[in-house]
Amino acid sequence: MNTRIKTLCKRAKKADKDATCELLKIYYAEVYAYLRRLCGSRHDAEDLTQQTFLKVWSSLDGFAGRSKFSTWLYRIAHNTYLDWLRKNTAGTQSRPDQWWQECIDQNTGPFTNLAERQLAQHLYEAVGRLDEDKKHVVHLHYYQGLSIRETAKVLNIATSTVKYRLREVFKILRAKIGVEENGFNQRQTIPIAKGESL
Amino acid sequence: MNTQKKIEQCLKAAPKPPAPDGLLDKLQADVSARDIKTHRSSLRRWFAPAGERISLWRVAAAAAIAIAVLLPLSYGATKLIKRFITISQLTAIKEDFPYTPAGGAALSPDGKHFAGITSDSQLVVIDTSTGEQRNLAENCYFSVVWSADGSEIAVVGVEQEKKYILLAVSLRTGEKRTLMEDPPLSVQDWSPDGKLILGINNKHSAVMVNLESKEETVLAKGWASPRFSPNGDWVSYVPEEAGQSVLHLRKIDGTSHVKYTDFPGEISQPIWSPNGTHLVFTGTQRGIDRLYKDLWALRVEGNRFVGRPFPVVPDVEQMEFCNWSQNGQLAYRTGFRLGGIFILPVDSRTGKATGPPRQLVRARGKNHCWSPDGKQIALYRPEERSELAFISASTGEKIRTLSLAEFEFTLRGMSWSPDGRLIATGGMDKEKRTGVFLITVKTGEVKLLVPVETGGAYDLTWSPDSKTIAYGSKSNVYVVNIEDGKPRRITAAEERETSPAFFKGPWRPVFAPDGRSVAYIADMADDIRGDGRILATTIDGKETREIFHLKNKKQSINIFDWSPDGRHIVFTPGDSEIWCVATDSGKPFQIADLSNLGEKAWAWMPKWSPKGDAITFGVFNDKYQYWVMENFLPAE
Numbered sequence: 024m025n026t027r028i029k030t031l032c033k034r035a036k037k038a039d040k041d042a043t044c045e046l047l048k049i050y051y052a053e054v055y056a057y058l059r060r061l062c063g064s065r066h067d068a069e070d071l072t073q074q075t076f077l078k079v080w081s082s083l084d085g086f087a088g089r090s091k092f093s094t095w096l097y098r099i100a101h102n103t104y105l106d107w108l109r110k111n112t113a114g115t116q117s118r119p120d121q122w123w124q125e126c127i128d129q130n131t132g133p134f135t136n137l138a139e140r141q142l143a144q145h146l147y148e149a150v151g152r153l154d155e156d157k158k159h160v161v162h163l164h165y166y167q168g169l170s171i172r173e174t175a176k177v178l179n180i181a182t183s184t185v186k187y188r189l190r191e192v193f194k195i196l197r198a199k200i201g202v203e204e205n206g207f208n209q210r211q212t213i214p215i216a217k218g219e220s221l
Numbered sequence: 222m223n224t225q226k227k228i229e230q231c232l233k234a235a236p237k238p239p240a241p242d243g244l245l246d247k248l249q250a251d252v253s254a255r256d257i258k259t260h261r262s263s264l265r266r267w268f269a270p271a272g273e274r275i276s277l278w279r280v281a282a283a284a285a286i287a288i289a290v291l292l293p294l295s296y297g298a299t300k301l302i303k304r305f306i307t308i309s310q311l312t313a314i315k316e317d318f319p320y321t322p323a324g325g326a327a328l329s330p331d332g333k334h335f336a337g338i339t340s341d342s343q344l345v346v347i348d349t350s351t352g353e354q355r356n357l358a359e360n361c362y363f364s365v366v367w368s369a370d371g372s373e374i375a376v377v378g379v380e381q382e383k384k385y386i387l388l389a390v391s392l393r394t395g396e397k398r399t400l401m402e403d404p405p406l407s408v409q410d411w412s413p414d415g416k417l418i419l420g421i422n423n424k425h426s427a428v429m430v431n432l433e434s435k436e437e438t439v440l441a442k443g444w445a446s447p448r449f450s451p452n453g454d455w456v457s458y459v460p461e462e463a464g465q466s467v468l469h470l471r472k473i474d475g476t477s478h479v480k481y482t483d484f485p486g487e488i489s490q491p492i493w494s495p496n497g498t499h500l501v502f503t504g505t506q507r508g509i510d511r512l513y514k515d516l517w518a519l520r521v522e523g524n525r526f527v528g529r530p531f532p533v534v535p536d537v538e539q540m541e542f543c544n545w546s547q548n549g550q551l552a553y554r555t556g557f558r559l560g561g562i563f564i565l566p567v568d569s570r571t572g573k574a575t576g577p578p579r580q581l582v583r584a585r586g587k588n589h590c591w592s593p594d595g596k597q598i599a600l601y602r603p604e605e606r607s608e609l610a611f612i613s614a615s616t617g618e619k620i621r622t623l624s625l626a627e628f629e630f631t632l633r634g635m636s637w638s639p640d641g642r643l644i645a646t647g648g649m650d651k652e653k654r655t656g657v658f659l660i661t662v663k664t665g666e667v668k669l670l671v672p673v674e675t676g677g678a679y680d681l682t683w684s685p686d687s688k689t690i691a692y693g694s695k696s697n698v699y700v701v702n703i704e705d706g707k708p709r710r711i712t713a714a715e716e717r718e719t720s721p722a723f724f725k726g727p728w729r730p731v732f733a734p735d736g737r738s739v740a741y742i743a744d745m746a747d748d749i750r751g752d753g754r755i756l757a758t759t760i761d762g763k764e765t766r767e768i769f770h771l772k773n774k775k776q777s778i779n780i781f782d783w784s785p786d787g788r789h790i791v792f793t794p795g796d797s798e799i800w801c802v803a804t805d806s807g808k809p810f811q812i813a814d815l816s817n818l819g820e821k822a823w824a825w826m827p828k829w830s831p832k833g834d835a836i837t838f839g840v841f842n843d844k845y846q847y848w849v850m851e852n853f854l855p856a857e
Contacts, residue, residue, distance in 0.1 A: 040252055043252045044249055044252055047245070047248055047249060047252065048245065051240060051244065051245055051248055052239075052240040055238070055240040055241075055244060056237045056238050056239075056240070059238040060235075060238060065238075065241060068238075069241065069244055069247075072244065072248070073247060073248060073251065076248050076251065076252075077251060080251075080252065142227075142231065143231045143234075143235075146228065146231050146232065147235060150232070161232060165229070165232035165233055165235065166232070166235050166237075168233075193225055193228060196228050197224050197225065197228065200224055200227070200228060
């Protein structure tokens with residue numbers, strides 16, 4: 024935990040509202056993005072973000088500083104999401120796929136060609152369809168950029184478990200991509216007969 | 222790019238959903254609207270659960286818990302901690318102080334300084350925390366003893382006239398004051414009031430001396446390790462009586478005296494615990510094929526021993542105890558003796574080495590001699606309770622042993638008679654008789670041939686016909702016919718009875734191969750190194766001639782031996798080198814260098830084999846560390 028965050032935490036513990044707002048400004052967008060990706064609905068994500076931070080402020084006194092503040096925050100966000108998930112049935116959830124579609128359409132990001140964008144979209148959709156356990160590992164480690172150790176702390180599991188789950192995720196995603204790529208390549212090679220050159 | 226990398230890249234580049242406008246405001250409003258819980262310490266939460274006033278009931282309850290639970294617990298914990306031995310190394314002590322049974326070094330009463338005498342007779346004090354080392358005095362010998370307040374160190378020194386004096390050296394300034402002249406040679410303890418000392422006199426008796434009246438009280442014959450109790454009222458010492466170690470407790474004015482006689486083994490070096498409740502000692506007991514040395518304790522109450530001795534630290538074979546300081550630390554030296562008897566193959570015609578030296582046997586004792594047939598080497602092993610071991614000269618394997626339990630100690634330089642029947646050695650037997658002894662090789666029978674009251678007999682050497690022995694004593698060379706046992710002095714130096722006088726004068730004799738004369742190192746320089754002249758005097762004492770004169774002033778002859786054909790002399794200068802010189806040309810050449818064994822390794826006592834094809838010598842190569850041990854006595 025860097026010194027600035029430490030100082031802000033100390034001040035926030037002493038009910039310093041400026042420090043609290045400062046912490047909020049640093050982290051709210053990340054927390055929102057995390058929850059938004061998970062629950063797939065802007066509305067729900069806003070609610071969950073609000074609930075997360077309310078929990079944070081009410082239990083700030085108990086934060087001993089043994090882990091990073093961000094790790095602790097993600098853990099609260101993660102638990103808030105799990106609570107929400109338990110209360111909501113699958114039918115009422117928005118389809119995350121839709122959001123990805125919107126997002127990728129609006130912002131091409133690093134994907135320069137259509138093929139890559141399509142591939143990415145398939146990947147994100149595939150992640151969305153993973154088991155909850157595996158999905159959380161991908162979200163925290165890849166989407167939110169947490170280290171393996173931090174991911175393990177947030178999920179309250181061993182780092183070896185995180186690594187195992189990631190390996191499993193890759194197996195699934197590789198199989199998925201293999202199918203997509205083959206199909207895509209086949210479509211590209213249709214005009215060229217075997218043995219002919221371009 | 223492989224598939225996994227591609228997937229990872231895609232996942233890492235996942236677009237981030239932007240936070241909607243107004244979310245931050247909403248969250249900030251939450252912060253303003255709600256009171257964030259203020260930080261309160263656990264104690265505060267305990268004493269004021271409602272968050273406002275401190276509850277007096279809770280304060281009272283806390284006090285009751287502290288008294289009823291925590292205090293006994295902490296008391297118990299302290300007792301518990303005291304039950305654990307703590308052992309730590311005095312890493313600041315880099316110096317190696319030669320050990321003597323009196324303790325060549327000692328820890329100050331507060332444990333902050335460590336004092337000792339170096340091999341070059343310097344009194345050195347080392348700060349145990351910083352390692353800072355100061356030389357406080359020169360020409361000091363044997364042992365050091367701290368004053369009860371730690372401000373001075375008592376040590377035996379030598380003044381200009383070569384006389385011994387007992388000095389008190391100030392720790393702070395290094396200033397010296399004379400406590401007494403002609404003191405006991407080894408000072409063992411200094412009473413807390415500073416008026417009495419304990420030591421071993423030149424007749425090998427443990428004595429107590431009043432520093433004011435100079436009155437000497439003989440406590441016991443032998444080394445006996447006398448020590449004052451911490452309050453200074455009692456003296457403990459442990460002489461051997463009828464083959465048994467007996468622990469004595471004597472009031473200093475002699476009005477009370479008790480003994481402990483029941484220990485089933487040998488007691489050595491009894492030391493008082495700082496609070497005076499126990500005496501600890503090294504107890505040696507004989508097991509199958511080896512000796513067991515453990516640290517034992519015996520409770521003392523006033524003028525009596527309480528109960529029986531009990532073992533406190535097992536297997537202290539490698540430990541040599543220095544002293545037990547008032548701060549509760551028992552200081553000791555531990556280490557490894559890597560030296561022993563080495564053998565160097567040589568060409569008997571040229572005296573040059575024909576191969577590298579090798580270790581024949583690892584041993585503490587270096588006193589050894591060749592059998593006349595050159596097949597065995599007899600080695601005195603003090604570490605094996607005065608055992609004389611016969612080892613194979615080719616393999617170093619032990620062939621047989623003879624117990625020399627009749628000896629208190631043997632002195633340097635033993636010799637096997639050319640007819641193979643006897644081994645001659647100097648020493649002291651259990652009846653405290655000193656002189657020249659003859660050991661029958663077959664039976665182990667010991668006979669005192671020449672009593673030598675003071676000074677002892679050193680460096681014994683046989684004539685080729687096995688009828689005469691030459692030896693060094695009182696700074697002179699003597700010869701004695703084994704038939705009549707009457708010694709004759711063949712050198713004409715002034716007789717000096719005690720050290721440091723025996724650092725001077727003709728000494729370390731070796732019988733010439735022709736049997737007509739005895740060679741020896743001539744008068745010595747001021748220190749213990751010889752000036753490099755070897756003379757030979759005929760056994761009737763009438764003629765003396767120079768055999769060899771070492772011209773190199775930087776070198777000296779510490780000890781030497783003659784080759785069987787008389788054409789060469791091998792000598793050790795007292796360092797890691799071994800030199801040889803032809804008796805007719807006088808140009809010495811080095812035949813071995815043991816410096817690769819370590820900085821402190823040194824060789825001495827060369828012995829040429831009867832066939833002339835090998836030279837054996839003793840090598841000292843000891844590596845030591847200083848440690849302290851605390852809390853090893855059981856809790857009261």
